[in-house]
Amino acid sequence: MQVSMTVNGAPVTEEIEGRMLLVHFLRDQLRLTGTHWGCDTSNCGTCVVWMDGEPVKSCTVLAAMAGGREVRTVEGLEQDGVLDPVQQGFMECHGLQCGFCTPGMIMTARALLDRNPDPSDGEIREAISGQICRCTGYTTIVRSVKWAAAYEAAQVTS
Amino acid sequence: MTAVEDRPAGFVDNDQKPVGYGRMLRKEDPRFIRGMGRYVDDINLPGMLHLAILRSPVAHARIISIDTRAAEAHPKVKAVVTGAILAEKGLAWMPTLSNDVQAVLATDKVRFQGQEVAFVVAEDRYAARDALELIEVEYDILDPVMDVRKALEPGAPLIRDDLEGKKDNHCFDWETGDAAATEAVFAKADVVVSEDIVYPRVHPAPMETCGCVADFERVEGKLTLWTTSQAPHAHRTVYALVSGLPEHKIRVIAPDIGGGFGNKVPIYPGYVCAIVASLVIGKPVKWTEDRSENLVSTGFARDYIMRGEIAATKDGKILAIRTNVLADHGAFNGTAAPIKYPAGFFGVFTGSYDLEAAYCKMTAVYTNKAPGGVAYACSFRITEAVYLVERIVDCLAYQLDMDPAELRLKNFIQPDQFPYTSKTGWVYDSGDYEPAMRLAMDMIGYDELRKEQAEKRAKGELMGIGISFFTEAVGAGPRKDMDILGLGMADGSELRIHPTGKAVLRVSCMSQGQGHETTYAQIVAEEIGIPPADIQVVNGDTDNTPFGLGTYGSRSTPVSGAAAALVARKVRDKAQIIASGMLEVSVADLEWDKGSFHVKGDPSKSVTIQAIAMRAHGAGDLPEGIEGGLEAQICYNPSNLTYPFGAYICVVDVDPGTAQVKVRRFVAVDDCGTRINPMIIEGQVHGGLTDGVGMALMEMISFDEDGNCLSGSLMDYLIPTALEVPEWETGYTVTPSPHHPIGAKGVGESATVGSPPCVVNAVMDALKPFKVRHADMPLTPSRVWEAMQGRTRPPI
Numbered sequence: 001m002q003v004s005m006t007v008n009g010a011p012v013t014e015e016i017e018g019r020m021l022l023v024h025f026l027r028d029q030l031r032l033t034g035t036h037w038g039c040d041t042s043n044c045g046t047c048v049v050w051m052d053g054e055p056v057k058s059c060t061v062l063a064a065m066a067g068g069r070e071v072r073t074v075e076g077l078e079q080d081g082v083l084d085p086v087q088q089g090f091m092e093c094h095g096l097q098c099g100f101c102t103p104g105m106i107m108t109a110r111a112l113l114d115r116n117p118d119p120s121d122g123e124i125r126e127a128i129s130g131q132i133c134r135c136t137g138y139t140t141i142v143r144s145v146k147w148a149a150a151y152e153a154a155q156v157t158s
Numbered sequence: 159m160t161a162v163e164d165r166p167a168g169f170v171d172n173d174q175k176p177v178g179y180g181r182m183l184r185k186e187d188p189r190f191i192r193g194m195g196r197y198v199d200d201i202n203l204p205g206m207l208h209l210a211i212l213r214s215p216v217a218h219a220r221i222i223s224i225d226t227r228a229a230e231a232h233p234k235v236k237a238v239v240t241g242a243i244l245a246e247k248g249l250a251w252m253p254t255l256s257n258d259v260q261a262v263l264a265t266d267k268v269r270f271q272g273q274e275v276a277f278v279v280a281e282d283r284y285a286a287r288d289a290l291e292l293i294e295v296e297y298d299i300l301d302p303v304m305d306v307r308k309a310l311e312p313g314a315p316l317i318r319d320d321l322e323g324k325k326d327n328h329c330f331d332w333e334t335g336d337a338a339a340t341e342a343v344f345a346k347a348d349v350v351v352s353e354d355i356v357y358p359r360v361h362p363a364p365m366e367t368c369g370c371v372a373d374f375e376r377v378e379g380k381l382t383l384w385t386t387s388q389a390p391h392a393h394r395t396v397y398a399l400v401s402g403l404p405e406h407k408i409r410v411i412a413p414d415i416g417g418g419f420g421n422k423v424p425i426y427p428g429y430v431c432a433i434v435a436s437l438v439i440g441k442p443v444k445w446t447e448d449r450s451e452n453l454v455s456t457g458f459a460r461d462y463i464m465r466g467e468i469a470a471t472k473d474g475k476i477l478a479i480r481t482n483v484l485a486d487h488g489a490f491n492g493t494a495a496p497i498k499y500p501a502g503f504f505g506v507f508t509g510s511y512d513l514e515a516a517y518c519k520m521t522a523v524y525t526n527k528a529p530g531g532v533a534y535a536c537s538f539r540i541t542e543a544v545y546l547v548e549r550i551v552d553c554l555a556y557q558l559d560m561d562p563a564e565l566r567l568k569n570f571i572q573p574d575q576f577p578y579t580s581k582t583g584w585v586y587d588s589g590d591y592e593p594a595m596r597l598a599m600d601m602i603g604y605d606e607l608r609k610e611q612a613e614k615r616a617k618g619e620l621m622g623i624g625i626s627f628f629t630e631a632v633g634a635g636p637r638k639d640m641d642i643l644g645l646g647m648a649d650g651s652e653l654r655i656h657p658t659g660k661a662v663l664r665v666s667c668m669s670q671g672q673g674h675e676t677t678y679a680q681i682v683a684e685e686i687g688i689p690p691a692d693i694q695v696v697n698g699d700t701d702n703t704p705f706g707l708g709t710y711g712s713r714s715t716p717v718s719g720a721a722a723a724l725v726a727r728k729v730r731d732k733a734q735i736i737a738s739g740m741l742e743v744s745v746a747d748l749e750w751d752k753g754s755f756h757v758k759g760d761p762s763k764s765v766t767i768q769a770i771a772m773r774a775h776g777a778g779d780l781p782e783g784i785e786g787g788l789e790a791q792i793c794y795n796p797s798n799l800t801y802p803f804g805a806y807i808c809v810v811d812v813d814p815g816t817a818q819v820k821v822r823r824f825v826a827v828d829d830c831g832t833r834i835n836p837m838i839i840e841g842q843v844h845g846g847l848t849d850g851v852g853m854a855l856m857e858m859i860s861f862d863e864d865g866n867c868l869s870g871s872l873m874d875y876l877i878p879t880a881l882e883v884p885e886w887e888t889g890y891t892v893t894p895s896p897h898h899p900i901g902a903k904g905v906g907e908s909a910t911v912g913s914p915p916c917v918v919n920a921v922m923d924a925l926k927p928f929k930v931r932h933a934d935m936p937l938t939p940s941r942v943w944e945a946m947q948g949r950t951r952p953p954i
Binding site: 017019020024027028031032033034035036037038039040041043044046073074075077078083087088090091092094096097098099100101102103106121124125126128129130131132133134135136137138139140141142 | 183184186187188189190191192193194195196197199200202282283284362363364365366367414415416417419448449450670671672673837838840841842844845846847848849871872873877879880881883885886
């Protein structure tokens with residue numbers, strides 16, 4: 001079957017099997033390998049992307065279900081060579097080690113800050129609680145998101 | 159360049175011009191935060207085929223027949239291979255890292271649920287999976303051996319009938335210490351406490367599962383294997399031995415690795431299958447296991463049933479520790495440990511205490527479970543050793559009604575006793591335990607917490623304070639004692655300074671997220687004065703790095719870190735000779751000033767390392783006997799292990815109604831010797847603490863009596879999320895290793911080793927009103943509830 005969607009702002013139309021998962025579509029068909037796959041059961045969240053602005057686990061979305069939607073992946077965050085503050089925050093606060101869960105974490109964190117620019121530690125932990133990181137123990141991820149929130153708040157006031 | 163922090167006394171020569179050590183953002187992060195890391199499954203070669211593995215649905219059965227005709231008829235299938243086909247090529251079995259053998263594909267029997275039975279190669283990953291469904295296997299089901307305690311009973315089903323003359327499920331016996339001396343001490347002791355302590359089977363479960371892309375190029379006869387490997391060089395040698403390909407025609411590349419934790423040390427059948435498929439078909443073949451395959455078939459960890467005994471005087475002087483261990487090694491002994499250490503480094507079970515005697519006897523058995531044994535950041539079984547000693551010491555504190563902090567402080571090995579030879583023969587290089595313990599107690603406010611606990615207990619609330627103090631033995635290891643399959647555990651390092659003064663360091667270890675590209679650049683920067691940004695670190699490619707045994711057992715900094723420092727010093731020595739020619743003075747008249755040499759007494763006469771590099775490659779004369787270029791290579795053979803240590807204290811609250819445990823606070827004080835990048839060290843510790851909460855409260859690979867693995871997905875195998883762990887609080891002391899070139903000790907596994915007993919001790923402390931002295935992990939609400947009712951039971 002044919003599926004058309006917008007990925008990181010660009011329209012794409014591809015021939016796919018009806019059962020193809022969105023995560024495989026992005027990785028294997030579009031070669032956007034920043035989105036990772038880590039379980040099969042929606043537990044790990046390393047596959048999180050946005051569909052129409054909402055974080056979804058792309059291992060449990062069929063590519064066909066994304067037809068007509070706007071999909072955004074980690075590759076779409078950097079704009080004109082400028083990193084998203086969440087990306088910068090993860091570097092500044094050591095919010096990653098092996099980097100495998102990082103794209104999913106960053107997409108979720110970005111979505112959180114878009115809705116809640118000044119989240120508490122608890123709200124950040126709640127937001128990322130559908131995702132697993134085996135390396136960081138989460139404290140530095142919380143710090144990373146807070147770094148981005150503070151950075152954005154400073155941008156607004158200046 | 160970078161802030162200087164955490165400089166230990168005695169290492170102050172470079173303080174004036176900071177270049178190397180200190181908090182520095184990681185060089186690898188710019189690619190990871192953009193989604194531009196390159197992991198194995200990201201690799202996509204032209205014409206690449208996909209491999210999927212058919213696994214046994216049962217734990218123990220004889221294979222009667224395999225019918226692959228329908229799978230072969232699938233239009234997208236290129237090959238279907240069974241054990242019988244591999245056997246024709248002599249490839250059905252492969253060596254494990256413990257000199258046992260393991261089936262690549264089962265030929266005679268399957269011996270655990272999830273064992274590899276056949277594989278399919280197809281045009282895409284979906285078709286390969288479809289074709290697996292078309293293979294029909296007829297099994298003659300046999301009774302499985304799932305209860306490790308019954309594995310050696312007469313009449314127990316024989317698992318390893320593939321081994322010539324094998325009559326039972328015995329794997330090996332091992333002992334350490336002095337049985338008679340220990341018995342004598344126990345006989346005279348005022349107090350003896352004994353406890354059965356189980357460390358259940360757990361799994362490293364890195365976020366990236368295992369996989370590879372095998373690409374055999376038949377004209378050159380060269381195999382390139384991109385693979386999830388923590389030890390690319392060791393793997394290359396094993397592949398050469400298994401496949402018969404000459405070793406110089408094998409290139410193993412470990413690209414970015416999505417976490418390892420020991421899971422990516424062994425060689426799994428899937429890798430061998432992909433190699434065979436590429437050799438036969440002549441095209442690149444990718445194999446990526448799914449999460450269930452990872453959990454049910456790859457390297458598990460722990461699975462020790464331990465009887466711990468401790469002897470002490472009535473005022474709390476610990477005299478001796480004795481343990482008897484039953485070790486479950488699964489169906490094949492796939493332990494990845496130095497070959498003379500079948501129980502890994504479990505021998506350090508005497509912990510941080512000065513004892514009169516110690517003894518351990520271990521019996522290892524085969525069961526119908528997946529192979530593995532040494533994984534999950536265990537520092538070669540030190541997790542089990544530390545759990546045993548820290549749990550049994552707490553049991554003694556309970557029995558003596560003594561504060562567990564006071565008991566530990568009373569029994570520590572004292573600073574003037576180092577180097578300290580333990581009663582099981584381990585030579586602890588350096589340590590100063592009491593300051594670390596006091597710092598942890600200060601940070602958490604120990605005395606205040608005890609007061610709060612007393613108040614809460616009076617109100618019926620359950621609050622616990624747990625302590626653990628661990629000493630690790632890491633950095634394997636001296637080659638006279640330590641090898642894996644005959645390969646000495648040394649590590650190589652090569653440093654090249656280019657004409658413009660930029661450098662490339664090539665190391666034999668392999669990062670799985672530890673930040674080697676940053677840490678090693680800092681080590682070299684500290685030694686040779688070139689900024690870390692100008693130093694490229696290459697790892698994970700056997701064609702482009704010197705030989706060495708890889709990254710596991712917290713050995714990278716103790717071994718490869720030493721190699722990096724020493725190769726930089728070797729280059730600096732040559733640079734000094736070249737500088738002497740440039741400045742027309744003798745070598746002895748030069749002083750190093752981090753980044754430049756100057757003439758003693760005349761700092762205005764100096765040359766930078768960059769200018770020396772240009773001279774080394776340039777057209778001008780060099781001093782007599784000096785070759786052009788500025789590079790060196792070394793192989794570092796450690797003279798001893800290093801012994802990092804730490805004091806951990808946590809606070810838990812247990813809901814008296816639901817028995818849910820909540821870790822409220824956790825303070826970790828680590829001493830890993832010289833600290834290279836404190837940010838990275840903190841990150842390593844945080845991750846390990848999370849592992850510890852997971853193992854103590856949630857994680858376990860369990861089986862039913864028929865041999866079904868009940869933990870084959872992340873819905874069943876629970877790993878902590880951000881909601882189950884507190885904000886970590888860390889501190890440190892610095893006791894450099896005396897024999898390591900920069901005094902560093904390694905920290906990658908410290909917290910995974912040290913934290914499980916801390917959490918369990920806290921929960922037991924909370925349950926003291928119920929007179930619970932011990933309950934086994936995982937302390938799930940149901941297990942804690944049972945303990946509160948006086949019905950503790952082992953998890954297996």
